[in-house]
Amino acid sequence: MKKLLTFLGNGEYDEGIYTYRGRKATKSRFVQTAIYELFCEKFTDKDQIIIFLTEEAESKNWKDSIGESGKNKGKKLEGMENAWKKINPKLLQQNQIRKVRIPSQQDEEHNWELFEIILNEIDEGDEIIFDITHSFRSFPIMALIILNYARILKNASLKNLLYGCWEMRDKGQPPTAPIIDMTEMISLLDWAYGVDSYKQTGNASVIKTLTNQEVASVFQTGQSSDDMRRTEANALRTLANCAHEFHQIMQTCRAPEIPQKLNNLRKALEQAKTMEIRGFRPFEKLFGKMEEKIEYLTDRPIMDDYWAAKWCHDNGLIQQGYTLLQEGIITAICRVMGMELDDVNKRKLVSAAISVWLSEKTTEEWEGTEDEKSFMKTVIAFLNPYKDLLKSYAGLTRYRNSINHAGRNRDNIPHQRFRPKLENYLKDFRTFFEKMDQLYQEKQEGASTR
DSSP: OEEEEEEEOSSOOOOBEEEETTEEOOOBSOHHHHHHHHHOTTOOTTOEEEEEEOHHHHHHHTSOEEOOSGGGTTOEEOOHHHHHHHHOTHHHHTTOEEEEEOOSOOSHHHHHHHHHHHHHTOOTTOEEEEEOTTOOTTHHHHHHHHHHHHHHHSOOEEEEEEEEOGGGOOSSSSOEEEEEEOHHHHHHHHHHHHHHHHHHHOOOHHHHHHHHHHHHHHHHTTGGGSHHHHHHHHHHHHHHHHHHHHHHHHHTTOGGGHHHHHHHHHHHHHHHHTSOOSSOHHHHTTHHHHHHHHTTOOSOHHHHHHHHHHHHHHTTOHHHHHHHHHHHHHHHHHHHHTOOTTOHHHHHHHHHHHHHHHHTOOGGGOOSOHHHHHHHHHHHHHHGGGGGGGTTHHHHHHHHHHHHTTTOSSOOOOGGGHHHHHHHHHHHHHHHHHHHHHHHHHHHHHHHHO
């Protein structure tokens, strides 16, 4: 259902002509009738106009009255009821206009009462036009809160948030005043949520959705004829998509894809930063936050495996952080020793070699074939200088297994311990990654000089 929600105040309103984008409404004392004419063309006999009003406002402005002050003193003033009869008498006849009484007091208790009254007038899936012209005192702030709440709780949509700006009237007789559409202010709430979500989690899904909506509006409104505007829109859409994809690969532990997705994100960010961002001001504030999220990633593969695990910890992806950290240790060893990174059997043997080495089992206690034991001895010989740097490996394995097996492996670790322990393991293994990175870089430089 479509609904116009509006407020009737108790002021002695002057007659005027309200306008919007070159269109003029019928002369009236009431912005509400103008909004109906200019914004409610698609209303059917099932749609509603809901007028929130205090007892004083109804007494003073619903029926015709006599002016009490200024140039209106002694003059007959048309009430809102008759104004509606002039515009569309069927609205009253069909009970499409409803008056809803609200308290005139404004304190914490009555603000909650007002909140409930207005929210109760919004039903599931309603399409709302909200007029705040004559809402009193702090209500415009409350209106934003109510609208956002209704969108989430009742799946309502906001078509327009409107303000009849009588203060900007001209000196005509009767004066003409504009109606300002403030709907974009509601989208700032979405952007605020999207930015906060990205800051806290690195998740760009909300930003991606909002950007795609903004881009679509550029082309739908014909602004695509502006080549710069089109380029800007596409660049920001690419950036939002790249940020979203980067979070997805971290969320799903796609370590081999991290370098390419990171490179895509950096390129998209650099391109977007060169633009003026004329029509996407909320996005401009994101650039610094995006840079902060990826600034410590280095394009050095061993350290980037470490930083990927750190990124997951910092952004609340704890299970992924454990996985990437342990797999990063194995990958670092494989890189330095010149092994195929995706050889599953070799990776298992590297992990097993670390475990038996740290447990100080004798060779006879090792499991596997002679070839496998020989391979494990080679790994252990390589790692022997770094034993102290890997002493936490068994604990890391325990925590990773517990979280990956959903606590069903009889290792009853309280959930509160996983994040701080991951932070500890990141500190424990940083020096190991740095040592492996140094060896790998030396190996690469040596290969390049041969």
